[in-house]
Amino acid sequence: MKSFEKPFTQQESIPEDGIARAVEIMRTGRLHRYNLAEGELSEASLLEKEFAEWQGSDYCVACTSGGYAIALALRLVGVKPGDHVLANAYTLAPVPGAIQNVGAEPAFIEIDENYHIDIADFEAKAKSSHASVLLLSHMRGHIADMNAILDICQRYDITLVEDCAHTMGAKWQGIRSGNFGKVAAFSTQTYKHMNSGEGGFLTTNDPDIAARAVISSGSYMLYERHGAIPEQAHFDAVKYASPNYSGRMDHLRAALLRSQMPLLEDNIRRWNMLYDDLHRRIKAIHGITIPDRKQEEAYVGSSIQFRLDDIETSDVPCLLKRLASRGVELKWFGDNEPKAFTSRYDSWRYIKDMPHLPKTLKVLDKTVDMRIPLNFNLDDTALLADILDEEMTSY
Numbered sequence: 001m002k003s004f005e006k007p008f009t010q011q012e013s014i015p016e017d018g019i020a021r022a023v024e025i026m027r028t029g030r031l032h033r034y035n036l037a038e039g040e041l042s043e044a045s046l047l048e049k050e051f052a053e054w055q056g057s058d059y060c061v062a063c064t065s066g067g068y069a070i071a072l073a074l075r076l077v078g079v080k081p082g083d084h085v086l087a088n089a090y091t092l093a094p095v096p097g098a099i100q101n102v103g104a105e106p107a108f109i110e111i112d113e114n115y116h117i118d119i120a121d122f123e124a125k126a127k128s129s130h131a132s133v134l135l136l137s138h139m140r141g142h143i144a145d146m147n148a149i150l151d152i153c154q155r156y157d158i159t160l161v162e163d164c165a166h167t168m169g170a171k172w173q174g175i176r177s178g179n180f181g182k183v184a185a186f187s188t189q190t191y192k193h194m195n196s197g198e199g200g201f202l203t204t205n206d207p208d209i210a211a212r213a214v215i216s217s218g219s220y221m222l223y224e225r226h227g228a229i230p231e232q233a234h235f236d237a238v239k240y241a242s243p244n245y246s247g248r249m250d251h252l253r254a255a256l257l258r259s260q261m262p263l264l265e266d267n268i269r270r271w272n273m274l275y276d277d278l279h280r281r282i283k284a285i286h287g288i289t290i291p292d293r294k295q296e297e298a299y300v301g302s303s304i305q306f307r308l309d310d311i312e313t314s315d316v317p318c319l320l321k322r323l324a325s326r327g328v329e330l331k332w333f334g335d336n337e338p339k340a341f342t343s344r345y346d347s348w349r350y351i352k353d354m355p356h357l358p359k360t361l362k363v364l365d366k367t368v369d370m371r372i373p374l375n376f377n378l379d380d381t382a383l384l385a386d387i388l389d390e391e392m393t394s395y
């Protein structure tokens with residue numbers, strides 16, 4: 001019997017120039033982003049400038065994590081303790097965590113069978129709730145119909161915050177994810193599209209939000225040492241009123257990320273080559289449903305989701321075990337018990353008014369997820385699909 005040998009959690013090496021620069025920085029001891037020798041340029045600040053240029057946003061703040069960037073974004077758009085924040089229910093634990101962290105409550109919205117926020121339920125909840133913010137996770141890289149979302153946001157005066165943890169580099173109708181809302185958050189945690197271990201970005205085109213983001217990220221009064229910031233006047237207006245919620249990126253992580261920036265576009269191409277091959281092969285397997293990707297969407301296929309629609313829910317654990325014994329690691333979003341990174345909304349039991357979302361539960365019930373590391377090749381995707389096909393035929 002064939003089995004798959006490669007790990008699903010292997011990252012690519014940090015590029016050599018990034019390693020060299022990191023070592024150089026360690027030799028100087030000046031790791032803190034504001035600790036600069038005379039005339040020295042800050043890695044963190046250069047990174048912010050380069051990321052903002054690449055992303056096509058006016059401003060960028062590098063910070064400690066994606067979850068930090070989301071929580072800060074929520075504060076900056078005015079979320080207050082006790083508020084409700086609209087959010088698609090299919091997401092990862094740091095998203096409701098960020099909402100809870102600012103003292104607010106998530107108001108979860110259903111998803112549809114294509115893993116997008118359910119537009120009709122969004123409109124219904126936009127109307128019925130008092131929430132004024134939508135925190136939209138482009139979960140697992142699936143970008144919803146952004147025209148419909150922006151239309152509802154406009155009609156109900158809702159501010160959009162985008163969680164782009166899985167869509168760095170992805171686009172909807174040619175516009176990069178993160179450029180639709182008032183503020184966007186990105187993660188550079190190891191399993192995302194750039195890897196600094198931990199890290200994140202907040203981007204925006206709003207100069208007042210940008211100035212507050214810089215100061216609140218913990219800039220003390222050294223905000224001028226940031227690379228993608230608004231004019232001084234915007235800082236003068238907010239610098240005494242913005243609390244310091246310490247969450248800065250350091251030079252070491254910034255150096256690792258700067259060396260990866262030039263590879264991003266090519267990595268997206270490599271991910272999609274693997275993804276498209278897997279999608280085509282998995283689609284052909286009997287008993288599996290895999291949604292087609294929308295033509296408007298330029299995704300980054302760093303993971304793949306599909307549904308085991310023809311097998312019983314109670315058989316899913318057994319199938320996954322058999323696949324795992326042959327080296328194929330799938331995560332199950334339908335599991336009642338949260339495991340590792342994978343959890344379902346109803347396992348976040350600190351949420352006060354836990355909603356019942358039948359549509360979301362039905363879609364997730366048989367949804368599984370496979371990571372697509374860049375060290376896989378087209379022989380690997382063929383083998384993975386073969387093993388999946390073989391195991392599916394026994395159900």
Ligand SMILES: *Cc1c(COP(=O)(O)O)cnc(C)c1O
Nearest residue numbers: 065066067092094137165187189
């Ligand atoms: C990883 C992730 C985050 C948060 O990123 P961290 O950098 O780990 O805090 C937010 N949203 C989603 C959907 C994620 O997968």
